[in-house]
Amino acid sequence: MDVSGSVPPAREGEPEAPADPLAYEGVWRFTAPAVEESVPQARRAVRELLGRQGVPTQQDLVYSLLLIVSELVTNSVRHAALLSPQVAVEVAIGREWVRVAVEDDHPYRPKALEADFGQTGGRGLLLVREITLEAGGVCDVEHTSTGGKVIWAALPLAGKSPYDGLTAPTG
Template sequence: MDSRSHASTQHVLPARHRPDGTWRFTVPPVDGSVPWVRHAVRDLLRRRRAPVGDDLMFAVELVLSELVTNGVRHAALLTPQIGVEVTLLDGWLRLGVEDGHPYRPRALEAVPDQHETGGRGLLLVKAVALEAGGDCGVTPTAGGGKVIWATFPLY
């Protein structure tokens, strides 16, 4: 089996919990990491009894799928591990996906160009987050990469 097609559990670091309500784990930049992250975050939110209904869970899984897929497809050469962070704090859920590529996508700040075919996934992330009453953005990391994040209110 191609190593880009699955996320081996031996390469996935266990989630680390910080006192501020944040869990962080890393996955290899391979296709199989996408469903693994969706399942891991869904299970984490259920274990924490986060007030996440079906519609919000669908939105969370969609956003995670898009962001991790982008890390696999566009940043794998510069990213030995994709970081995933989940924060539950003060009635909010924050998802962050970190990669080592310095390119900051403009799609989160732009209106779609009808002639461009790329970047629509991030426009979807933006639309889903805003529709849920949250937000999204890109933050550079000290190591030269970026974190693409989305927030969702829990109510």
């Protein structure tokens, strides 16, 4: 499925898919330098995009998305900047879900760490995973065609699973 919200034509025996995307559906992508200042800028850009598009979200969902964006951009800035001077942020909005993704050119594919209560850091991906699961969403890390990685999280807009009846969007 194309993450822009368009769906392929229905197969024989399947219900007809909606013809036109909703006004808020689409895909937006921007890049920023891999520096600390990009973290609040990315968060602000995503918040403004959601508001400008009129995405039907509850405040809890907006807070969750912004925290996820902050954690993912922070990870790219702190751990990938040497090999990736730019970070890409993508927001894909469908009828029933919002997907945020952060891409960098570093080949290392991180995993969510287990909580170690003796440490004060290193739990960003664990936090992203837990926020995503609590919201009924899904997240993953994938390789890009250029050898980097994209980390994404998709959250439902209105308490539905982001993949009820859909194929998972990919980066």
